[in-house]
Amino acid sequence: MAGAPEQAAGVIGGIARTRIDALRAREAKMYAHARPQSRKAMAEGVSGYLAGVPMHWMRDWPMPFAFVVEKASGATITDIDGHRLDDFCLGDTGSMFSHSPAPVARAIRRQARRGLTYMLPSTDALVLGDLLARRFGLPSWQIATTATDANRFALRVARAVTGRPKILVFNGCYHGSVDETMVNLRHGRPVNRPGLAGEFRDLTETTRIVEFNDLDALDAALGEGDVACVITEPVLTNSCMVLPQPGFHDGLRDLTRKHGTLLLIDETHTISTAPGGYTRAFGLEPDLFVLGKPVAGGVPASVWGMSADVAERWTAYEQTKEPGYSGMGTTLSANPLQFAAMRATLEEVMTEKAYAHMDKLAERLELGLRAAIERHGLPWHVARVGARVEFICAPGPLRNGAEAELAHAPELEAAIHVGLVNRGCLIAPFHNMMLISPATKKKQVDRLVEAFDEIVRELTSHV
Known part of the structure; x- marks a missing residue:
């Protein structure tokens, strides 16, 4: 090549x-x-x-x-x-x-007359949760502003419920500006990605990295027993596109379950596949799911969801952790403008x-x-x-x-x-x-x- x-x-x-x-x-x-x-x-x-x-x-x-x-x-x-x-x-x-899809533009105009942010749910929020669950197949959801934020928050949950420190990414991945994903493979060794501004940490201490489509390498890396979560796109994008080989996603799911590792599917780019993303189109079964960018028709918004098992484990963790800021959430996340735009997008645009x-x-x-x-x-x-x-x-x-x-x-x-x-x-x-x-x-x-x-x-x- x-x-x-x-x-x-x-x-x-x-x-x-x-x-x-x-x-x-x-x-x-x-x-x-x-x-x-x-x-x-x-x-x-x-x-x-x-x-x-x-x-x-x-x-x-x-x-x-x-x-x-x-x-x-x-x-x-x-x-x-x-x-x-x-x-x-x-x-x-x-x-x-x-x-500016027409249904989203109408929703923005309507919500602009009602207030843009107030840290409380709107009537659209009462509908949106069930819309997300039906569309993407996971029962429990949270709203963020960017996919980067959603990925960060989901990885915190993964580490919390597993008690494990590391995540695993595939070489060439794209998950916004999530720090732990900024790792490359060079001559078979993990290194910080070149060009990171002000990075003083060795990110390879918290991240394992293997090549996409390499199930043997994945098995070996997860076998160490310290990986909380594999985070991946269904298809590598934002570089030169790499499609999954036959059997890769089945093997990925089997291996993560075998090693007690959670699986996060980031659909921010592959939502191009179908209304429920690549996940629903190809029957993937993630523990955590992230979607950003287009989910609100151009209004900055993202969503992240979790399986019933992860939600139950997270609830148990919250009951035992000491009080204090979780490190998840931003003031403008889950604002009523996002609710209105996402509802319009899911109901009338992503058909x-x-x-x-x-x-x-x-x-x-x-x-x-x-x-x-x-x-x-x-x-x-x-x-x-x-x-x-x-x-x-x-x-x-x-x-x-x-x-x-x-x-x-x-x-x-x-x-x-x-x-x-x-x-x-x-x-x-x-x-x-x-x-x-x-x-x-x-x-x-x-x-x-x-x-x-x-x-x-x-x-x-x-x-």
Whole structure:
């Protein structure tokens, strides 16, 4: 597969680096010329913000500078220079069900007249608990504001009820900014991920790490008897997508039960699979479940649930622990705006009909991208989990996080990204992820495939 040796030879993903650099320079010039207002606003940074941006990752878009959004609606986004783009990024999953779905917008307007936060339940809260239990299959739920928070809180519960200190993650995982998950495997040894700011701890002291799809390594790691919880996505995302091999999830569940370890499934990205997520679609049986980003239609919110057994064990633990702050919960979590937006999303937006539409167009996108790759003879592949599609500039399928890291081709991906923006298509900035929303149209998918094909043709025209 594509990796460091090929890149060192001046070729990335089967494309000469000189071709990639030339395309990116040309596309960057076109981008900047077409956006004078965004260039004036963003190129030198915005006054008052550290490094000129409200959040540091706004500097990480592959374009010469981020464009300023005028508005977003459905599956389109419009910048202040008047460019209207087909949006396949959708807030990197936060707006997966489209920008401002009508039922959510109505719920926000209604709740805004009733108060936005007051640390007490609303009438929507009285309905939401049962909605979550029916939708995702676990009986007991809590509300948080981000999936990072929800994962942190769920891991506290896991450690509390098991009396064990460690968690286990899979190499290449993504669980927001949960500290313990910021570990990589390097030459078979766990290390802190590079680039962590201000990290003074050795995170490998609290975290075990093995490769995704490696049940033998998982068995050995859990056999130490000190792992409270395995936290995993059903499919590795936010890098180069890695699908589970046949039997992996059954083996994962069997091994965690064998060793008395809890299993946390983080569906924040794989909710693209079905209304109940990958978990309900494929009959997974987690002890703990987390979902963030799109669950409130774009309003910051997340949920985390637990099985009846874990809830019973947690209740017993609470009765014996000394009084004091649990380390779980934030003041704005479980606010009435979240309740209203989540209820509207679950009842009216995340429907079977919506998912059928998303899946159909995602398959069309997958096939179109694959055909373009094959037509131009490139050693790339396409992966999909429901409405989430990703082109990967290396052969596949990938088996684990180590292979995903080698397959990542930042310079090539950045050139393609800017080229797509110039052709009216926006995809996720940090990897090649594309989402289909209920508002996405067939013509938008076809435009994306056509733009991708044109860029790939330019990259390969002199190969």
